[in-house]
Amino acid sequence: MTMRQMNITRRGALGAAAASLAAPAAQAQAPYPAGQSVALVVTYAPGGASDVIGRIVTDGLQARLGGSFIMDHKPGASTSIGARYVARARPDGLTLLLGTISTFTLTPLALRNPGYDPITDFTHITQVCDSLYLLVANPRWNSLEELLAAARARPQSISYATWGVGTTAHMAMLDLCNRAGIEMLHVPYAGSPPAMTDTIAGRTDCMFALLGACKGHIEAGRLRPLAVPTAARTEQLPNVPTFIEKGFPGFISTTWYSVEAPPRTPAPIIERIRGALAEHFADPAVRAFMATQGMAPPEIGEAPLVERIRRELATNRELMAKAGMEPT
Incomplete structure:
Protein backbone atom coordinates (compact mmCIF):
# COMPACT_ATOMS: atom_id res chain seq x y z
CA MET A 1 0.00 0.00 0.00
CA THR A 2 1.38 3.41 -0.99
CA MET A 3 1.75 6.29 1.47
CA ARG A 4 -1.07 8.15 -0.33
CA GLN A 5 -3.40 5.13 0.02
CA MET A 6 -2.52 4.83 3.72
CA ASN A 7 -3.37 8.51 4.30
CA ILE A 8 -6.72 8.13 2.51
CA THR A 9 -7.54 5.03 4.57
CA ARG A 10 -6.53 6.78 7.79
CA ARG A 11 -8.67 9.82 6.96
CA GLY A 12 -11.62 7.53 6.24
CA ALA A 13 -11.25 5.72 9.56
CA LEU A 14 -10.99 8.99 11.47
CA GLY A 15 -14.04 10.32 9.67
CA ALA A 16 -16.05 7.22 10.54
CA ALA A 17 -14.95 7.46 14.16
CA ALA A 18 -15.91 11.15 14.31
CA ALA A 19 -19.30 10.40 12.82
CA SER A 20 -19.83 7.66 15.38
CA LEU A 21 -18.91 9.99 18.26
CA ALA A 22 -21.17 12.69 16.89
CA ALA A 23 -24.17 10.39 16.56
CA PRO A 24 -25.34 10.66 20.20
CA ALA A 25 -25.12 14.47 20.04
CA ALA A 26 -27.08 14.53 16.82
CA GLN A 27 -29.62 12.17 18.33
CA ALA A 28 -29.87 14.34 21.45
CA GLN A 29 -30.76 17.31 19.26
CA ALA A 30 -33.37 15.37 17.29
CA PRO A 31 -36.79 17.01 17.12
CA TYR A 32 -39.21 16.13 19.90
CA PRO A 33 -41.88 14.87 19.63
CA ALA A 34 -41.07 14.67 15.89
CA GLY A 35 -44.70 14.69 14.82
CA GLN A 36 -45.70 11.91 17.20
CA TYR A 44 -59.18 12.20 37.40
CA ALA A 45 -62.38 11.77 35.40
CA PRO A 46 -63.08 14.23 32.57
CA GLY A 47 -64.85 17.49 33.32
CA GLY A 48 -62.99 18.72 36.39
CA ALA A 49 -60.33 21.32 37.10
CA SER A 50 -57.65 18.86 35.97
CA ASP A 51 -59.01 19.24 32.45
CA VAL A 52 -58.44 23.00 32.58
CA ILE A 53 -54.89 22.56 33.85
CA GLY A 54 -54.20 19.68 31.48
CA ARG A 55 -55.36 21.79 28.54
CA ILE A 56 -53.02 24.61 29.56
CA VAL A 57 -50.14 22.11 29.54
CA THR A 58 -51.00 20.30 26.30
CA ASP A 59 -51.75 23.50 24.39
CA GLY A 60 -48.45 25.01 25.51
CA LEU A 61 -46.37 21.96 24.62
CA GLN A 62 -48.04 21.50 21.27
CA ALA A 63 -47.58 25.16 20.32
CA ARG A 64 -43.89 25.13 21.21
CA LEU A 65 -42.82 21.58 20.32
CA GLY A 66 -45.19 20.52 17.55
CA GLY A 67 -46.64 17.05 17.31
CA SER A 68 -49.90 16.21 19.05
CA PHE A 69 -50.37 16.41 22.83
CA ILE A 70 -53.59 14.85 24.12
CA MET A 71 -55.09 14.14 27.54
CA ASP A 72 -55.60 10.50 28.50
CA HIS A 73 -57.89 10.11 31.54
CA LYS A 74 -57.10 7.22 33.86
CA PRO A 75 -59.03 7.94 37.09
CA GLY A 76 -59.43 5.84 40.20
CA ALA A 77 -57.77 4.52 43.37
CA SER A 78 -56.91 8.01 44.64
CA THR A 79 -54.93 8.81 41.45
CA SER A 80 -52.73 5.72 41.79
CA ILE A 81 -54.03 3.99 38.63
CA GLY A 82 -52.79 6.73 36.33
CA ALA A 83 -49.58 7.19 38.33
CA ARG A 84 -48.70 3.48 38.13
CA TYR A 85 -49.38 3.49 34.41
CA VAL A 86 -46.90 6.30 33.79
CA ALA A 87 -44.29 4.93 36.21
CA ARG A 88 -44.21 1.71 34.14
CA ALA A 89 -44.47 3.31 30.69
CA ARG A 90 -41.64 3.32 28.15
CA PRO A 91 -39.25 6.23 28.85
CA ASP A 92 -39.54 7.64 25.35
CA GLY A 93 -41.24 10.96 26.13
CA LEU A 94 -44.53 9.86 24.60
CA THR A 95 -46.26 9.28 27.96
CA LEU A 96 -46.37 12.02 30.60
CA LEU A 97 -48.30 12.46 33.85
CA LEU A 98 -50.24 15.43 35.12
CA GLY A 99 -49.11 14.95 38.70
CA THR A 100 -51.03 16.25 41.70
CA ILE A 101 -50.39 16.94 45.35
CA SER A 102 -52.53 13.87 46.08
CA THR A 103 -50.52 11.60 43.79
CA PHE A 104 -47.19 12.49 45.37
CA THR A 105 -47.82 13.53 48.97
CA LEU A 106 -51.09 11.89 50.07
CA THR A 107 -51.91 8.69 48.17
CA PRO A 108 -48.53 7.07 49.02
CA LEU A 109 -49.50 7.52 52.68
CA ALA A 110 -53.21 6.71 52.39
CA LEU A 111 -52.78 3.45 50.47
CA ARG A 112 -50.86 0.51 51.89
CA ASN A 113 -49.63 -0.39 48.42
CA PRO A 114 -50.00 2.49 45.96
CA GLY A 115 -47.81 0.66 43.44
CA TYR A 116 -45.17 3.37 43.02
CA ASP A 117 -42.59 5.38 44.93
CA PRO A 118 -43.33 9.11 44.70
CA ILE A 119 -39.65 10.05 44.47
CA THR A 120 -37.79 7.33 42.57
CA ASP A 121 -40.43 6.04 40.13
CA PHE A 122 -40.71 9.27 38.13
CA THR A 123 -38.62 11.83 36.33
CA HIS A 124 -39.87 15.04 37.94
CA ILE A 125 -40.02 17.69 35.20
CA THR A 126 -41.56 20.73 36.89
CA GLN A 127 -44.47 22.09 38.87
CA VAL A 128 -47.35 23.48 36.84
CA CYS A 129 -49.28 25.65 39.29
CA ASP A 130 -50.62 26.18 42.76
CA SER A 131 -54.40 26.14 42.61
CA LEU A 132 -56.97 27.68 44.93
CA TYR A 133 -59.61 25.43 46.37
CA LEU A 134 -62.44 26.25 48.75
CA LEU A 135 -65.33 24.79 50.70
CA VAL A 136 -68.59 24.87 48.72
CA ALA A 137 -72.00 23.54 49.72
CA ASN A 138 -75.41 22.81 48.35
CA PRO A 139 -77.27 26.17 48.31
CA ARG A 140 -79.59 25.06 51.11
CA TRP A 141 -76.68 25.82 53.46
CA ASN A 142 -76.34 29.55 54.02
CA SER A 143 -73.06 29.72 55.90
CA LEU A 144 -70.16 27.78 57.35
CA GLU A 145 -71.53 28.32 60.84
CA GLU A 146 -74.88 26.77 59.89
CA LEU A 147 -73.24 23.72 58.33
CA LEU A 148 -70.92 23.10 61.27
CA ALA A 149 -73.72 23.59 63.80
CA ALA A 150 -75.79 20.91 62.06
CA ALA A 151 -72.81 18.56 62.01
CA ARG A 152 -72.18 19.20 65.69
CA ALA A 153 -75.81 18.52 66.61
CA ARG A 154 -76.10 15.36 64.48
CA PRO A 155 -72.74 13.57 64.12
CA GLN A 156 -72.28 11.69 60.84
CA SER A 157 -75.56 13.09 59.45
CA ILE A 158 -73.90 15.78 57.31
CA SER A 159 -71.94 14.37 54.36
CA TYR A 160 -69.01 15.69 52.36
CA ALA A 161 -67.89 14.54 48.94
CA THR A 162 -64.29 14.17 47.81
CA TRP A 163 -62.48 12.95 44.72
CA GLY A 164 -60.96 10.04 46.66
CA VAL A 165 -59.55 8.78 49.93
CA GLY A 166 -56.34 10.56 50.89
CA THR A 167 -56.82 13.44 48.44
CA THR A 168 -56.40 17.10 49.31
CA ALA A 169 -60.17 17.47 49.61
CA HIS A 170 -60.30 14.57 52.08
CA MET A 171 -57.39 15.82 54.16
CA ALA A 172 -58.73 19.38 54.25
CA MET A 173 -62.08 18.17 55.56
CA LEU A 174 -60.43 15.91 58.13
CA ASP A 175 -58.47 18.93 59.30
CA LEU A 176 -61.61 21.07 59.50
CA CYS A 177 -63.56 18.40 61.39
CA ASN A 178 -60.69 17.99 63.83
CA ARG A 179 -60.48 21.74 64.43
CA ALA A 180 -64.27 22.10 64.78
CA GLY A 181 -64.69 19.00 66.96
CA ILE A 182 -67.29 17.43 64.66
CA GLU A 183 -67.86 14.19 62.75
CA MET A 184 -69.08 14.21 59.15
CA LEU A 185 -69.76 11.38 56.71
CA HIS A 186 -67.13 10.97 53.98
CA VAL A 187 -68.42 10.02 50.50
CA PRO A 188 -65.49 9.44 48.10
CA TYR A 189 -65.84 9.54 44.30
CA ALA A 190 -63.56 8.68 41.38
CA GLY A 191 -63.19 12.37 40.51
CA SER A 192 -64.46 15.86 41.26
CA PRO A 193 -67.18 16.03 38.54
CA PRO A 194 -69.39 13.27 40.02
CA ALA A 195 -68.70 14.56 43.54
CA MET A 196 -69.75 18.03 42.48
CA THR A 197 -72.82 16.74 40.66
CA ASP A 198 -74.08 15.06 43.82
CA THR A 199 -73.34 18.13 45.95
CA ILE A 200 -75.30 20.31 43.53
CA ALA A 201 -78.15 17.77 43.57
CA GLY A 202 -78.15 17.66 47.39
CA ARG A 203 -77.16 14.01 47.68
CA THR A 204 -74.10 15.24 49.57
CA ASP A 205 -73.92 18.46 51.56
CA CYS A 206 -70.55 19.99 50.83
CA MET A 207 -67.04 19.49 49.44
CA PHE A 208 -63.70 21.15 48.95
CA ALA A 209 -63.42 21.99 45.24
CA LEU A 210 -60.93 23.73 42.97
CA LEU A 211 -62.03 27.18 41.90
CA GLY A 212 -61.50 26.32 38.24
CA ALA A 213 -64.04 23.50 38.53
CA CYS A 214 -66.74 25.20 40.59
CA LYS A 215 -66.57 28.87 39.56
CA GLY A 216 -69.34 28.55 36.96
CA HIS A 217 -71.60 26.69 39.41
CA ILE A 218 -71.03 29.39 42.02
CA GLU A 219 -71.89 32.14 39.56
CA ALA A 220 -75.04 30.25 38.52
CA GLY A 221 -76.13 29.76 42.14
CA ARG A 222 -75.86 25.97 42.02
CA LEU A 223 -73.17 25.96 44.73
CA ARG A 224 -72.61 28.30 47.66
CA PRO A 225 -69.01 29.18 48.62
CA LEU A 226 -68.55 29.05 52.39
CA ALA A 227 -64.86 29.77 53.07
CA VAL A 228 -61.38 29.75 51.52
CA PRO A 229 -58.27 28.27 53.22
CA THR A 230 -56.05 31.25 52.40
CA ALA A 231 -54.35 33.92 54.48
CA ALA A 232 -56.54 36.66 52.98
CA ARG A 233 -59.65 36.84 50.84
CA THR A 234 -59.05 36.09 47.18
CA GLU A 235 -59.41 38.48 44.27
CA GLN A 236 -61.65 36.00 42.45
CA LEU A 237 -64.12 35.68 45.36
CA PRO A 238 -63.75 38.86 47.42
CA ASN A 239 -67.01 38.32 49.34
CA VAL A 240 -66.10 34.83 50.56
CA PRO A 241 -64.51 34.81 54.05
CA THR A 242 -61.38 32.93 54.99
CA PHE A 243 -61.41 30.11 57.53
CA ILE A 244 -59.18 32.31 59.65
CA GLU A 245 -61.93 34.94 59.77
CA LYS A 246 -64.35 32.21 60.81
CA GLY A 247 -62.32 31.24 63.84
CA PHE A 248 -59.85 28.69 62.45
CA PRO A 249 -56.39 30.27 62.80
CA GLY A 250 -53.70 28.80 60.62
CA PHE A 251 -56.13 27.02 58.29
CA ILE A 252 -54.19 27.71 55.07
CA SER A 253 -53.92 25.24 52.23
CA THR A 254 -53.44 25.07 48.47
CA THR A 255 -53.19 22.25 45.99
CA TRP A 256 -50.68 21.91 43.17
CA TYR A 257 -50.01 20.14 39.89
CA SER A 258 -46.87 19.01 38.09
CA VAL A 259 -45.67 17.33 34.90
CA GLU A 260 -43.85 14.01 35.28
CA ALA A 261 -42.28 11.40 33.02
CA PRO A 262 -41.36 7.73 33.49
CA PRO A 263 -38.00 7.04 35.14
CA ARG A 264 -34.94 7.02 32.83
CA THR A 265 -36.56 9.30 30.26
CA PRO A 266 -33.61 10.82 28.32
CA ALA A 267 -32.39 14.15 29.64
CA PRO A 268 -32.64 15.95 26.26
CA ILE A 269 -36.36 15.15 26.09
CA ILE A 270 -36.91 16.32 29.67
CA GLU A 271 -35.11 19.57 28.96
CA ARG A 272 -37.19 20.20 25.84
CA ILE A 273 -40.41 19.74 27.81
CA ARG A 274 -39.23 21.81 30.76
CA GLY A 275 -38.01 24.61 28.51
CA ALA A 276 -41.28 24.70 26.57
CA LEU A 277 -43.31 24.88 29.78
CA ALA A 278 -41.08 27.65 31.16
CA GLU A 279 -41.75 29.69 28.01
CA HIS A 280 -45.46 28.94 28.17
CA PHE A 281 -45.90 29.97 31.80
CA ALA A 282 -43.95 33.19 31.18
CA ASP A 283 -46.55 34.26 28.59
CA PRO A 284 -48.59 37.16 30.06
CA ALA A 285 -51.80 35.91 28.43
CA VAL A 286 -51.37 32.46 29.96
CA ARG A 287 -50.64 33.94 33.37
CA ALA A 288 -53.71 36.20 33.14
CA PHE A 289 -55.96 33.27 32.28
CA MET A 290 -54.51 31.17 35.11
CA ALA A 291 -55.23 34.00 37.54
CA THR A 292 -58.92 33.96 36.61
CA GLN A 293 -58.96 30.26 37.54
CA GLY A 294 -57.28 30.80 40.90
CA MET A 295 -53.94 29.40 39.70
CA ALA A 296 -50.52 30.82 40.57
CA PRO A 297 -47.60 30.27 38.15
CA PRO A 298 -45.05 27.65 39.21
CA GLU A 299 -41.39 27.61 40.14
CA ILE A 300 -39.84 25.81 37.19
CA GLY A 301 -37.42 22.91 37.74
CA GLU A 302 -36.92 19.47 39.22
CA ALA A 303 -35.22 20.47 42.49
CA PRO A 304 -38.01 22.66 43.94
CA LEU A 305 -40.61 20.03 43.00
CA VAL A 306 -38.75 17.15 44.67
CA GLU A 307 -38.06 19.26 47.75
CA ARG A 308 -41.75 20.12 47.99
CA ILE A 309 -42.79 16.48 47.68
CA ARG A 310 -40.41 15.44 50.48
CA ARG A 311 -41.54 18.30 52.75
CA ASN A 316 -49.13 14.94 55.72
CA ARG A 317 -47.79 11.90 57.53
CA GLU A 318 -48.07 13.87 60.75
CA LEU A 319 -51.56 15.15 59.89
CA MET A 320 -52.83 11.64 59.12
CA ALA A 321 -51.42 10.37 62.40
CA LYS A 322 -53.24 13.12 64.32
CA ALA A 323 -56.47 12.26 62.50
CA GLY A 324 -56.02 8.57 63.33
CA MET A 325 -56.04 7.71 59.63
CA GLU A 326 -54.55 4.31 58.79
CA PRO A 327 -53.44 3.20 55.30
CA THR A 328 -56.04 1.08 53.50
Whole structure:
Protein backbone atom coordinates (compact mmCIF):
# COMPACT_ATOMS: atom_id res chain seq x y z
CA MET A 1 0.00 0.00 0.00
CA THR A 2 1.38 3.41 -0.99
CA MET A 3 1.75 6.29 1.47
CA ARG A 4 -1.07 8.15 -0.33
CA GLN A 5 -3.40 5.13 0.02
CA MET A 6 -2.52 4.83 3.72
CA ASN A 7 -3.37 8.51 4.30
CA ILE A 8 -6.72 8.13 2.51
CA THR A 9 -7.54 5.03 4.57
CA ARG A 10 -6.53 6.78 7.79
CA ARG A 11 -8.67 9.82 6.96
CA GLY A 12 -11.62 7.53 6.24
CA ALA A 13 -11.25 5.72 9.56
CA LEU A 14 -10.99 8.99 11.47
CA GLY A 15 -14.04 10.32 9.67
CA ALA A 16 -16.05 7.22 10.54
CA ALA A 17 -14.95 7.46 14.16
CA ALA A 18 -15.91 11.15 14.31
CA ALA A 19 -19.30 10.40 12.82
CA SER A 20 -19.83 7.66 15.38
CA LEU A 21 -18.91 9.99 18.26
CA ALA A 22 -21.17 12.69 16.89
CA ALA A 23 -24.17 10.39 16.56
CA PRO A 24 -25.34 10.66 20.20
CA ALA A 25 -25.12 14.47 20.04
CA ALA A 26 -27.08 14.53 16.82
CA GLN A 27 -29.62 12.17 18.33
CA ALA A 28 -29.87 14.34 21.45
CA GLN A 29 -30.76 17.31 19.26
CA ALA A 30 -33.37 15.37 17.29
CA PRO A 31 -36.79 17.01 17.12
CA TYR A 32 -39.21 16.13 19.90
CA PRO A 33 -41.88 14.87 19.63
CA ALA A 34 -41.07 14.67 15.89
CA GLY A 35 -44.70 14.69 14.82
CA GLN A 36 -45.70 11.91 17.20
CA SER A 37 -48.65 11.87 19.58
CA VAL A 38 -47.86 12.40 23.28
CA ALA A 39 -50.34 11.38 25.98
CA LEU A 40 -50.64 13.46 29.15
CA VAL A 41 -52.22 11.04 31.63
CA VAL A 42 -54.79 12.77 33.85
CA THR A 43 -55.63 10.87 37.03
CA TYR A 44 -59.18 12.20 37.40
CA ALA A 45 -62.38 11.77 35.40
CA PRO A 46 -63.08 14.23 32.57
CA GLY A 47 -64.85 17.49 33.32
CA GLY A 48 -62.99 18.72 36.39
CA ALA A 49 -60.33 21.32 37.10
CA SER A 50 -57.65 18.86 35.97
CA ASP A 51 -59.01 19.24 32.45
CA VAL A 52 -58.44 23.00 32.58
CA ILE A 53 -54.89 22.56 33.85
CA GLY A 54 -54.20 19.68 31.48
CA ARG A 55 -55.36 21.79 28.54
CA ILE A 56 -53.02 24.61 29.56
CA VAL A 57 -50.14 22.11 29.54
CA THR A 58 -51.00 20.30 26.30
CA ASP A 59 -51.75 23.50 24.39
CA GLY A 60 -48.45 25.01 25.51
CA LEU A 61 -46.37 21.96 24.62
CA GLN A 62 -48.04 21.50 21.27
CA ALA A 63 -47.58 25.16 20.32
CA ARG A 64 -43.89 25.13 21.21
CA LEU A 65 -42.82 21.58 20.32
CA GLY A 66 -45.19 20.52 17.55
CA GLY A 67 -46.64 17.05 17.31
CA SER A 68 -49.90 16.21 19.05
CA PHE A 69 -50.37 16.41 22.83
CA ILE A 70 -53.59 14.85 24.12
CA MET A 71 -55.09 14.14 27.54
CA ASP A 72 -55.60 10.50 28.50
CA HIS A 73 -57.89 10.11 31.54
CA LYS A 74 -57.10 7.22 33.86
CA PRO A 75 -59.03 7.94 37.09
CA GLY A 76 -59.43 5.84 40.20
CA ALA A 77 -57.77 4.52 43.37
CA SER A 78 -56.91 8.01 44.64
CA THR A 79 -54.93 8.81 41.45
CA SER A 80 -52.73 5.72 41.79
CA ILE A 81 -54.03 3.99 38.63
CA GLY A 82 -52.79 6.73 36.33
CA ALA A 83 -49.58 7.19 38.33
CA ARG A 84 -48.70 3.48 38.13
CA TYR A 85 -49.38 3.49 34.41
CA VAL A 86 -46.90 6.30 33.79
CA ALA A 87 -44.29 4.93 36.21
CA ARG A 88 -44.21 1.71 34.14
CA ALA A 89 -44.47 3.31 30.69
CA ARG A 90 -41.64 3.32 28.15
CA PRO A 91 -39.25 6.23 28.85
CA ASP A 92 -39.54 7.64 25.35
CA GLY A 93 -41.24 10.96 26.13
CA LEU A 94 -44.53 9.86 24.60
CA THR A 95 -46.26 9.28 27.96
CA LEU A 96 -46.37 12.02 30.60
CA LEU A 97 -48.30 12.46 33.85
CA LEU A 98 -50.24 15.43 35.12
CA GLY A 99 -49.11 14.95 38.70
CA THR A 100 -51.03 16.25 41.70
CA ILE A 101 -50.39 16.94 45.35
CA SER A 102 -52.53 13.87 46.08
CA THR A 103 -50.52 11.60 43.79
CA PHE A 104 -47.19 12.49 45.37
CA THR A 105 -47.82 13.53 48.97
CA LEU A 106 -51.09 11.89 50.07
CA THR A 107 -51.91 8.69 48.17
CA PRO A 108 -48.53 7.07 49.02
CA LEU A 109 -49.50 7.52 52.68
CA ALA A 110 -53.21 6.71 52.39
CA LEU A 111 -52.78 3.45 50.47
CA ARG A 112 -50.86 0.51 51.89
CA ASN A 113 -49.63 -0.39 48.42
CA PRO A 114 -50.00 2.49 45.96
CA GLY A 115 -47.81 0.66 43.44
CA TYR A 116 -45.17 3.37 43.02
CA ASP A 117 -42.59 5.38 44.93
CA PRO A 118 -43.33 9.11 44.70
CA ILE A 119 -39.65 10.05 44.47
CA THR A 120 -37.79 7.33 42.57
CA ASP A 121 -40.43 6.04 40.13
CA PHE A 122 -40.71 9.27 38.13
CA THR A 123 -38.62 11.83 36.33
CA HIS A 124 -39.87 15.04 37.94
CA ILE A 125 -40.02 17.69 35.20
CA THR A 126 -41.56 20.73 36.89
CA GLN A 127 -44.47 22.09 38.87
CA VAL A 128 -47.35 23.48 36.84
CA CYS A 129 -49.28 25.65 39.29
CA ASP A 130 -50.62 26.18 42.76
CA SER A 131 -54.40 26.14 42.61
CA LEU A 132 -56.97 27.68 44.93
CA TYR A 133 -59.61 25.43 46.37
CA LEU A 134 -62.44 26.25 48.75
CA LEU A 135 -65.33 24.79 50.70
CA VAL A 136 -68.59 24.87 48.72
CA ALA A 137 -72.00 23.54 49.72
CA ASN A 138 -75.41 22.81 48.35
CA PRO A 139 -77.27 26.17 48.31
CA ARG A 140 -79.59 25.06 51.11
CA TRP A 141 -76.68 25.82 53.46
CA ASN A 142 -76.34 29.55 54.02
CA SER A 143 -73.06 29.72 55.90
CA LEU A 144 -70.16 27.78 57.35
CA GLU A 145 -71.53 28.32 60.84
CA GLU A 146 -74.88 26.77 59.89
CA LEU A 147 -73.24 23.72 58.33
CA LEU A 148 -70.92 23.10 61.27
CA ALA A 149 -73.72 23.59 63.80
CA ALA A 150 -75.79 20.91 62.06
CA ALA A 151 -72.81 18.56 62.01
CA ARG A 152 -72.18 19.20 65.69
CA ALA A 153 -75.81 18.52 66.61
CA ARG A 154 -76.10 15.36 64.48
CA PRO A 155 -72.74 13.57 64.12
CA GLN A 156 -72.28 11.69 60.84
CA SER A 157 -75.56 13.09 59.45
CA ILE A 158 -73.90 15.78 57.31
CA SER A 159 -71.94 14.37 54.36
CA TYR A 160 -69.01 15.69 52.36
CA ALA A 161 -67.89 14.54 48.94
CA THR A 162 -64.29 14.17 47.81
CA TRP A 163 -62.48 12.95 44.72
CA GLY A 164 -60.96 10.04 46.66
CA VAL A 165 -59.55 8.78 49.93
CA GLY A 166 -56.34 10.56 50.89
CA THR A 167 -56.82 13.44 48.44
CA THR A 168 -56.40 17.10 49.31
CA ALA A 169 -60.17 17.47 49.61
CA HIS A 170 -60.30 14.57 52.08
CA MET A 171 -57.39 15.82 54.16
CA ALA A 172 -58.73 19.38 54.25
CA MET A 173 -62.08 18.17 55.56
CA LEU A 174 -60.43 15.91 58.13
CA ASP A 175 -58.47 18.93 59.30
CA LEU A 176 -61.61 21.07 59.50
CA CYS A 177 -63.56 18.40 61.39
CA ASN A 178 -60.69 17.99 63.83
CA ARG A 179 -60.48 21.74 64.43
CA ALA A 180 -64.27 22.10 64.78
CA GLY A 181 -64.69 19.00 66.96
CA ILE A 182 -67.29 17.43 64.66
CA GLU A 183 -67.86 14.19 62.75
CA MET A 184 -69.08 14.21 59.15
CA LEU A 185 -69.76 11.38 56.71
CA HIS A 186 -67.13 10.97 53.98
CA VAL A 187 -68.42 10.02 50.50
CA PRO A 188 -65.49 9.44 48.10
CA TYR A 189 -65.84 9.54 44.30
CA ALA A 190 -63.56 8.68 41.38
CA GLY A 191 -63.19 12.37 40.51
CA SER A 192 -64.46 15.86 41.26
CA PRO A 193 -67.18 16.03 38.54
CA PRO A 194 -69.39 13.27 40.02
CA ALA A 195 -68.70 14.56 43.54
CA MET A 196 -69.75 18.03 42.48
CA THR A 197 -72.82 16.74 40.66
CA ASP A 198 -74.08 15.06 43.82
CA THR A 199 -73.34 18.13 45.95
CA ILE A 200 -75.30 20.31 43.53
CA ALA A 201 -78.15 17.77 43.57
CA GLY A 202 -78.15 17.66 47.39
CA ARG A 203 -77.16 14.01 47.68
CA THR A 204 -74.10 15.24 49.57
CA ASP A 205 -73.92 18.46 51.56
CA CYS A 206 -70.55 19.99 50.83
CA MET A 207 -67.04 19.49 49.44
CA PHE A 208 -63.70 21.15 48.95
CA ALA A 209 -63.42 21.99 45.24
CA LEU A 210 -60.93 23.73 42.97
CA LEU A 211 -62.03 27.18 41.90
CA GLY A 212 -61.50 26.32 38.24
CA ALA A 213 -64.04 23.50 38.53
CA CYS A 214 -66.74 25.20 40.59
CA LYS A 215 -66.57 28.87 39.56
CA GLY A 216 -69.34 28.55 36.96
CA HIS A 217 -71.60 26.69 39.41
CA ILE A 218 -71.03 29.39 42.02
CA GLU A 219 -71.89 32.14 39.56
CA ALA A 220 -75.04 30.25 38.52
CA GLY A 221 -76.13 29.76 42.14
CA ARG A 222 -75.86 25.97 42.02
CA LEU A 223 -73.17 25.96 44.73
CA ARG A 224 -72.61 28.30 47.66
CA PRO A 225 -69.01 29.18 48.62
CA LEU A 226 -68.55 29.05 52.39
CA ALA A 227 -64.86 29.77 53.07
CA VAL A 228 -61.38 29.75 51.52
CA PRO A 229 -58.27 28.27 53.22
CA THR A 230 -56.05 31.25 52.40
CA ALA A 231 -54.35 33.92 54.48
CA ALA A 232 -56.54 36.66 52.98
CA ARG A 233 -59.65 36.84 50.84
CA THR A 234 -59.05 36.09 47.18
CA GLU A 235 -59.41 38.48 44.27
CA GLN A 236 -61.65 36.00 42.45
CA LEU A 237 -64.12 35.68 45.36
CA PRO A 238 -63.75 38.86 47.42
CA ASN A 239 -67.01 38.32 49.34
CA VAL A 240 -66.10 34.83 50.56
CA PRO A 241 -64.51 34.81 54.05
CA THR A 242 -61.38 32.93 54.99
CA PHE A 243 -61.41 30.11 57.53
CA ILE A 244 -59.18 32.31 59.65
CA GLU A 245 -61.93 34.94 59.77
CA LYS A 246 -64.35 32.21 60.81
CA GLY A 247 -62.32 31.24 63.84
CA PHE A 248 -59.85 28.69 62.45
CA PRO A 249 -56.39 30.27 62.80
CA GLY A 250 -53.70 28.80 60.62
CA PHE A 251 -56.13 27.02 58.29
CA ILE A 252 -54.19 27.71 55.07
CA SER A 253 -53.92 25.24 52.23
CA THR A 254 -53.44 25.07 48.47
CA THR A 255 -53.19 22.25 45.99
CA TRP A 256 -50.68 21.91 43.17
CA TYR A 257 -50.01 20.14 39.89
CA SER A 258 -46.87 19.01 38.09
CA VAL A 259 -45.67 17.33 34.90
CA GLU A 260 -43.85 14.01 35.28
CA ALA A 261 -42.28 11.40 33.02
CA PRO A 262 -41.36 7.73 33.49
CA PRO A 263 -38.00 7.04 35.14
CA ARG A 264 -34.94 7.02 32.83
CA THR A 265 -36.56 9.30 30.26
CA PRO A 266 -33.61 10.82 28.32
CA ALA A 267 -32.39 14.15 29.64
CA PRO A 268 -32.64 15.95 26.26
CA ILE A 269 -36.36 15.15 26.09
CA ILE A 270 -36.91 16.32 29.67
CA GLU A 271 -35.11 19.57 28.96
CA ARG A 272 -37.19 20.20 25.84
CA ILE A 273 -40.41 19.74 27.81
CA ARG A 274 -39.23 21.81 30.76
CA GLY A 275 -38.01 24.61 28.51
CA ALA A 276 -41.28 24.70 26.57
CA LEU A 277 -43.31 24.88 29.78
CA ALA A 278 -41.08 27.65 31.16
CA GLU A 279 -41.75 29.69 28.01
CA HIS A 280 -45.46 28.94 28.17
CA PHE A 281 -45.90 29.97 31.80
CA ALA A 282 -43.95 33.19 31.18
CA ASP A 283 -46.55 34.26 28.59
CA PRO A 284 -48.59 37.16 30.06
CA ALA A 285 -51.80 35.91 28.43
CA VAL A 286 -51.37 32.46 29.96
CA ARG A 287 -50.64 33.94 33.37
CA ALA A 288 -53.71 36.20 33.14
CA PHE A 289 -55.96 33.27 32.28
CA MET A 290 -54.51 31.17 35.11
CA ALA A 291 -55.23 34.00 37.54
CA THR A 292 -58.92 33.96 36.61
CA GLN A 293 -58.96 30.26 37.54
CA GLY A 294 -57.28 30.80 40.90
CA MET A 295 -53.94 29.40 39.70
CA ALA A 296 -50.52 30.82 40.57
CA PRO A 297 -47.60 30.27 38.15
CA PRO A 298 -45.05 27.65 39.21
CA GLU A 299 -41.39 27.61 40.14
CA ILE A 300 -39.84 25.81 37.19
CA GLY A 301 -37.42 22.91 37.74
CA GLU A 302 -36.92 19.47 39.22
CA ALA A 303 -35.22 20.47 42.49
CA PRO A 304 -38.01 22.66 43.94
CA LEU A 305 -40.61 20.03 43.00
CA VAL A 306 -38.75 17.15 44.67
CA GLU A 307 -38.06 19.26 47.75
CA ARG A 308 -41.75 20.12 47.99
CA ILE A 309 -42.79 16.48 47.68
CA ARG A 310 -40.41 15.44 50.48
CA ARG A 311 -41.54 18.30 52.75
CA GLU A 312 -45.25 17.71 52.26
CA LEU A 313 -44.94 13.94 52.65
CA ALA A 314 -43.57 14.60 56.13
CA THR A 315 -46.29 17.16 56.95
CA ASN A 316 -49.13 14.94 55.72
CA ARG A 317 -47.79 11.90 57.53
CA GLU A 318 -48.07 13.87 60.75
CA LEU A 319 -51.56 15.15 59.89
CA MET A 320 -52.83 11.64 59.12
CA ALA A 321 -51.42 10.37 62.40
CA LYS A 322 -53.24 13.12 64.32
CA ALA A 323 -56.47 12.26 62.50
CA GLY A 324 -56.02 8.57 63.33
CA MET A 325 -56.04 7.71 59.63
CA GLU A 326 -54.55 4.31 58.79
CA PRO A 327 -53.44 3.20 55.30
CA THR A 328 -56.04 1.08 53.50
